[in-house]
Amino acid sequence: MATIIDVARLAGVSKTTVSRVINNYPHISADKKKQVLNAMEELGFTPNLSARRLRGQVATTIAVVVPKIVNPFFSYLVDAIEQVGYKNGYQTLICQTNEDKEKELAYLNLLKTKQADGIIMTSIENDWETIKPYIEYGPIVLCNEYVSRVDVPMIRVDQYQGTYVGVKHLIEQGHRKIAYCTGGLFTEFGKDKDRNHGYQRALEEAGIAVNPNWILVDKHTIEDGKLVMRQLLEMKDRPTAVFTGSDEIASGLMMAAKQAGLSVPGDLAILGFDDQPIAEVLEPALSTIRQPIEQMGRKAGEILLAMLEQADLEPAVYELPVELIVRKST
């Protein structure tokens, strides 16, 4: 590989001058600049980023932490972020935790070792107290996931509202026995908390009590959805509608329901979350809560880049709207 010295030699200037050309220094004579440019061209020179990183503070890489890239929600998010990054000359490092705490920490260390200049986290495995110290090493932006303390910028959708509106919609369709099937847990943290509250609040307003048997947690995949349906079928007292935490669980539910001879939404109404491509191709087409994925990704990317340019950006919470999409499954 050609280095700055080779270029300098060929152009008959010092390496300082070459460096100045690379970095668009203002005061360089036109002819020397041209000589350098020619030499760079001739040698096929590309600056060594490790060296630049080691030396100065070039920021060129952002890392995106996702739990599972095969989940369309996250692949679309990554897509949006990557586009913003690329447009601004940044590379995107994709970090898949597979919901592993260790792996998440390993990826956070990218910040420490300056392999990544900033990180966008779309999921959180460790406690916030464990993660927080890393902001010392570079900007962290939370996108999709969030925590109660505003130490870092957070891009979120109003999960409470989304769930509330969804469950309310089911109630308006005449349902009183509404199951709740979520990818998270039924806990008081972050995203889960808000969704839970939305569910509870909607029921409460309609004077309906929560039935703990109908709370199904930690469900993620199509396969999980099928399993859940089997569980529901075995119940003596069966819900007539299910609010799900993702279109994928909803898909599994719908498949298993149809297979069991249930009509959707006649015997069982199913509501998804996300509005992924799959929602539209299902039969009946899936009603769902649309998350503005692309907007979220773009916003997260833009904010991280802004923080990289001016380190003192005040962390804020950016809330994006969700939307109820009524199709045929409810």
Place this chain on the structure above:
Amino acid sequence: MATIIDVARLAGVSKTTVSRVINNYPHISADKKKQVLNAMEELGFTPNLSARRLRGQVATTIAVVVPKIVNPFFSYLVDAIEQVGYKNGYQTLICQTNEDKEKELAYLNLLKTKQADGIIMTSIENDWETIKPYIEYGPIVLCNEYVSRVDVPMIRVDQYQGTYVGVKHLIEQGHRKIAYCTGGLFTEFGKDKDRNHGYQRALEEAGIAVNPNWILVDKHTIEDGKLVMRQLLEMKDRPTAVFTGSDEIASGLMMAAKQAGLSVPGDLAILGFDDQPIAEVLEPALSTIRQPIEQMGRKAGEILLAMLEQADLEPAVYELPVELIVRKST
């Protein structure tokens, strides 16, 4: 950030010794080693990778070039590669070209600048002659995509066989009017070529002539699929079956077909390609050609890592089997 020098100072040894501990040098006294380890722990030391890269030849990053990460085929491929990488201490850099030649070249430059130690390409935008010179800078493995000259290892499935078997299956179901709808082009290069040949060969064997009106190229998304269906509907002489290049196109086709009141497979048989999750949830469930995505990714990762360890690995072609999955749409 703590450096090797800080650790050395705290441990009361030279930085060489620290370096040796980091790199598991054999001959170090147990107590000095312990001192160093303690010091590293206390300071929360993490080696600076830019420095290591600049100095020696540590390989820690592989890049995966994909056209579109939101395409499940590629997100599953990336997933498999990432897992292999992580298990062996490598990071995975995801490079999305969006089918842009410039962007592909920009990503190939990662090799040149040693930001990536090796690259797995799952798609190719530029001519092979343009890409080939980059192998000078580091190993390149082709996975899914392939070219006729074996300059680099290639992991591929027998696209010819897949297409041939699929089309033959349609013929066996009694179809004689079979459309061909592909993501690529109807050309004589790489993957496209083999698929085309498979289609032509199967027809030929059954004594059926190719109808150019039924060759639809450059179709990728669900939306494309819908559009294609509209095209088909306008034809006086309509095919009774469609071989598609991906489950996504097939989904779009199926949606539009049902909307137009056509029964699948009664009025129109539809065959997908890939066997993505979506294939199973469609109604009727989609018959398709299954690609061993996970295997492909794993193999590609393993081979790249092997090349990184021993540079002189002879490039070979690894062919993986495809499988016809008959469901309800054919």
Place this chain on the structure above:
DNA sequence: TTGTAAGCGTTATCAC
């Protein structure tokens, strides 16, 4: 077994 010192390719500081 351990330490000293040179150097990887770049940029910032200072001098001219």
Place this chain on the structure above:
DNA sequence: GTGATAACGCTTACAA
């Protein structure tokens, strides 16, 4: 406007 030179943090001869 241009050029020496010293860092950045690490590894690796070479010496001890």
